[in-house]
Amino acid sequence: METYEYDKRKCPTHASGEQCAKLLFPVKDALDVLSGKWKLQIILSLSFGKKRFKQIQREIPGLTPKVLSKELKDLEMNELVERHVYDTLPVSIEYELTNYGTTIKPLLGELHKWGSKHRKRIIARNGRKN
């Protein structure tokens, strides 16, 4: 008969626990700023150059003006995006990644890479959808 002893041997208390905790904090911080359905998509869109409100909205399907407006404000607050107001008539407005914002590109690159592989995997599994 096997007891907890057995399984403690198989699952010793992990030396990694503390180390893991340390890595966890920065990941959490990043997630605080970037998580959600839209922010990374918006940043990706802006990584091609500055864009106007409607332009972003058109490029990201399903994104409503209310949500876009809010997300842009969040990104501005975190200094990832800048809002430029040009003195035309009527005023035209553009959103642009800050220098800091561009530091997310490598992360976005990885996300894209993984997403591509994942997509293929799903399509293969489902026997083609769209």
Add this chain to the structure above:
Amino acid sequence: METYEYDKRKCPTHASGEQCAKLLFPVKDALDVLSGKWKLQIILSLSFGKKRFKQIQREIPGLTPKVLSKELKDLEMNELVERHVYDTLPVSIEYELTNYGTTIKPLLGELHKWGSKHRKRIIARNGRKN
């Protein structure tokens, strides 16, 4: 998974628009699976080796059993995590990253890197917190 239709008519001026749309698709797919407050943290925790339920819960502060239970199911469904049941008394259970799950590590690495820089930035800005 949905089809992304990029409307050329509506965005004629922007050459990058179409290219952007193509990149957006995989990013969306990745986000579908990974977004949320906990999944990447759980994957990070498991990237140090297989762990038991309570062990994961202890390592990730604020994570309640209900949420952990749900997230693990989601991750299992997406074949990122495997659940092993060992025939002990009482049964002991371990969660482990699948091979596929480990393909997220590079992404996690970038997230951690960016998160670290971001953390420093915030602390500098706020004049030291915690």
Add this chain to the structure above:
DNA sequence: GAAACCGCTATACTTTAGGAAACCACTATA
């Protein structure tokens, strides 16, 4: 002069994510 662009905001509603607490059957430890 109508329609359609621009950059949003307002209102109202539904859905989902996540949190708090209790609880279950079981085993081990003191």
Add this chain to the structure above:
DNA sequence: TATAGTGGTTTCCTAAAGTATAGCGGTTTC
């Protein structure tokens, strides 16, 4: 016998996210 640990589930609840639709003050295009 009491307490704590195991791997969760159940219930109830709130806050945030998202959806839908309309509107405003302006301009440019047909």
